[in-house]
Amino acid sequence: MKLRQAVIPTRQAFSERMVEYGSINTDFAVFEADIGYSTYTYLFGQKFPERYFNMGIAESNMVSAAAGMAAEGRTVVVSSYGVFLSMRAAEAVRTYVCYPDLNVKFLSSHGGVTAAIDGVTHQATEDIAIMSTFPNMKVLCPADSPSAMKLLDLALETPGPVFVRLMRDPLFDVYSEEYEFRIGGSHILVEGDDVTIIAYGDMVMQALNAAEELGNGGISAEVIDMYSQKPIDKETLLKSVKKTGAVLVVENHQKKNGLGYAVPHYLAKIDECVPFAHLGLDDVFAESGDYYQVIDKYGISSRHITEEVQTLIKRKKG
Amino acid sequence: MSNLQRDKLTDRIERLEGHAREVRIRIVDMIYKAQSGHPGSALSAADILAALYFDIMNIDPSNPRWEERDRFVLSKGHGCPVLYACLALRNYFPLHELDTLRKFESILQGHPVKQKTPGVDMTTGSLGHGLSIGLGMALDGKLTGKDYFTYVLIGDGELDEGQNWEAAATASKYHLNHLIAIIDINRLQMDGFTDEVMPKYSIAEKFRAFNWEVLEMDGHDMTDIVLTLEKVRLAKRNKPVCIAADTVKGKGVSFMENIRVWHGKAPNEQEYRSAMLELKGEN
Numbered sequence: 001m002k003l004r005q006a007v008i009p010t011r012q013a014f015s016e017r018m019v020e021y022g023s024i025n026t027d028f029a030v031f032e033a034d035i036g037y038s039t040y041t042y043l044f045g046q047k048f049p050e051r052y053f054n055m056g057i058a059e060s061n062m063v064s065a066a067a068g069m070a071a072e073g074r075t076v077v078v079s080s081y082g083v084f085l086s087m088r089a090a091e092a093v094r095t096y097v098c099y100p101d102l103n104v105k106f107l108s109s110h111g112g113v114t115a116a117i118d119g120v121t122h123q124a125t126e127d128i129a130i131m132s133t134f135p136n137m138k139v140l141c142p143a144d145s146p147s148a149m150k151l152l153d154l155a156l157e158t159p160g161p162v163f164v165r166l167m168r169d170p171l172f173d174v175y176s177e178e179y180e181f182r183i184g185g186s187h188i189l190v191e192g193d194d195v196t197i198i199a200y201g202d203m204v205m206q207a208l209n210a211a212e213e214l215g216n217g218g219i220s221a222e223v224i225d226m227y228s229q230k231p232i233d234k235e236t237l238l239k240s241v242k243k244t245g246a247v248l249v250v251e252n253h254q255k256k257n258g259l260g261y262a263v264p265h266y267l268a269k270i271d272e273c274v275p276f277a278h279l280g281l282d283d284v285f286a287e288s289g290d291y292y293q294v295i296d297k298y299g300i301s302s303r304h305i306t307e308e309v310q311t312l313i314k315r316k317k318g
Numbered sequence: 319m320s321n322l323q324r325d326k327l328t329d330r331i332e333r334l335e336g337h338a339r340e341v342r343i344r345i346v347d348m349i350y351k352a353q354s355g356h357p358g359s360a361l362s363a364a365d366i367l368a369a370l371y372f373d374i375m376n377i378d379p380s381n382p383r384w385e386e387r388d389r390f391v392l393s394k395g396h397g398c399p400v401l402y403a404c405l406a407l408r409n410y411f412p413l414h415e416l417d418t419l420r421k422f423e424s425i426l427q428g429h430p431v432k433q434k435t436p437g438v439d440m441t442t443g444s445l446g447h448g449l450s451i452g453l454g455m456a457l458d459g460k461l462t463g464k465d466y467f468t469y470v471l472i473g474d475g476e477l478d479e480g481q482n483w484e485a486a487a488t489a490s491k492y493h494l495n496h497l498i499a500i501i502d503i504n505r506l507q508m509d510g511f512t513d514e515v516m517p518k519y520s521i522a523e524k525f526r527a528f529n530w531e532v533l534e535m536d537g538h539d540m541t542d543i544v545l546t547l548e549k550v551r552l553a554k555r556n557k558p559v560c561i562a563a564d565t566v567k568g569k570g571v572s573f574m575e576n577i578r579v580w581h582g583k584a585p586n587e588q589e590y591r592s593a594m595l596e597l598k599g600e601n
């Protein structure tokens with residue numbers, strides 16, 4: 001799997017595709033909360049001014065208003081940063097969007113510590129836990145721009161609420177045009193026999209780098225991009241784990257209630273109990289700084305994956 | 319005012335204007351070095367913060383947690399370079415720390431963090447919470463019988479958050495006469511002019527409707543700032559005070575003034591040089 005340097009961040013790719021999709025689906029509206037030049041939804045506003053509403057710096061009001069419009073039958077894409085959507089507006093999302101199962105889609109930027117330089121107030125590191133706990137919500141996390149564009153289509157074509165977690169800065173691209181994406185899907189980016197590494201978003205790049213390094217040391221790692229966080233792709237997960245007999249989940253999110261809780265929960269329920277490791281924010285807030293320095297300090301860079309896999313392998317039976 | 323009083327005031331104003339200029343220089347310098355941050359937002363509040371930190375507020379830099387001190391909450395947390403500059407220039411921490419703004423393991427985070435920066439009274443960065451925080455601080459002052467003032471600086475765009483009005487109602491209910499909200503009315507928010515993004519109508523009238531005492535001042539005229547802030551401290555009243563400050567986003571660096579993109583963009587080398595020349599009065 002070749003990584004390419006990304007030219008644009010996923011937030012931009014998603015919004016650019018949204019502009020294209022605006023001509024395919026001429027009904028949906030876009031709500032923004034005064035960060036349209038950051039989420040790039042202003043592009044939609046330029047092309048479709050009558051379907052673009054800047055709701056000001058008032059995220060909770062925006063989500064409830066989206067619920068109102070969606071209750072009238074119109075799909076609404078609501079845009080903001082993950083911290084504000086998942087926390088400031090959480091009750092509106094839960095009670096007024098998820099409970100009535102309305103067609104509101106969340107364009108959620110600054111996922112994980114990808115907003116490293118802005119500091120903790122802008123780093124959404126509990127968003128997956130919060131959003132995936134709400135019944136009816138589907139949660140998607142594209143790793144790169146090509147998949148972000150595909151997931152825009154998927155979000156709009158899937159009934160009910162969908163949350164899409166995007167990133168602040170351009171990092172890397174991995175997918176080509178041919179890949180297809182679905183709710184509850186995933187992609188095996190590298191096949192391997194000794195261990196399954198599950199990642200999503202920016203962590204896919206770290207997982208791929210780790211897999212390469214592990215390969216040099218004679219360990220064959222399988223890397224899965226679990227872009228659908230909720231529901232997860234149980235079938236692919238199970239098949240992979242049966243083959244490798246060990247699994248590591250790495251996420252740019254609090255460990256607590258992240259993907260690393262969903263994966264072993266599922267495996268344990270079906271008695272598929274293999275050695276398991278989990279990398280993520282360990283019940284801490286991160287800090288401001290260069291993205292690569294921050295992910296390294298908080299234990300989610302490729303060298304941590306490599307080290308953790310080496311110990312994990314030793315825990316395998318036989 | 320006697321001639322002597324007038325001369326004293328003139329000296330005081332000149333001194334504060336000098337501090338404000340120094341604060342602006344530091345703002346542009348640290349954002350340039352970080353290559354990230356919000357220059358327009360910080361510059362907009364430079365004169366107000368210079369007056370507060372170099373004159374009006376009762377504070378002791380050698381004892382940042384002094385219990386009797388006046389409190390300050392930068393509700394528009396993204397403007398923090400202005401606060402960091404004031405704190406450094408008042409010796410809360412060494413000036414060279416300003417060079418580490420937004421960098422890895424710095425005491426100066428992208429948005430203010432109470433436990434990392436000496437002199438920062440409260441963590442902020444998610445807009446719309448500052449007035450509620452100030453409300454809690456002022457309530458505590460009443461409860462403990464202390465007579466410190468609590469200042470909260472709020473952006474005009476930030477007033478979109480409805481929570482401000484929940485705080486306004488509560489502060490008025492409890493007659494928090496030592497709570498002072500200063501609104502930085504620069505008529506711009508992130509996506510453009512407030513009139514386009516979300517019209518504010520009369521901010522002063524809104525606060526009056528919540529039974530606040532409202533004063534208006536020119537947020538860049540040091541004499542007006544000092545006299546207004548002083549008046550607020552001296553007058554007897556039983557309500558909270560809102561100061562509606564008329565400001566210019568990016569004030570002091572002409573190419574940044576009133577321009578949307580300077581909300582959250584660092585200057586490049588050439589822009590940095592010309593901003594510095596202008597601020598230092600060398601062109």
Ligand SMILES: Cc1ncc(C[n+]2csc(CCOP(=O)(O)OP(=O)(O)O)c2C)c(N)n1
Nearest residue numbers: 034359443444445473474475476506507508
């Ligand atoms: C709750 C919340 N929503 C959105 C943002 C992103 N944001 C940062 S600054 C800003 C605009 C602020 O405008 P204003 O209050 O007028 O402050 P100014 O920079 O003009 O002084 C926005 C929307 C935020 N920090 N917090």
Ligand SMILES: [Mg+2]
Nearest residue numbers: 474475506507
């Ligand atoms: Mg403003």
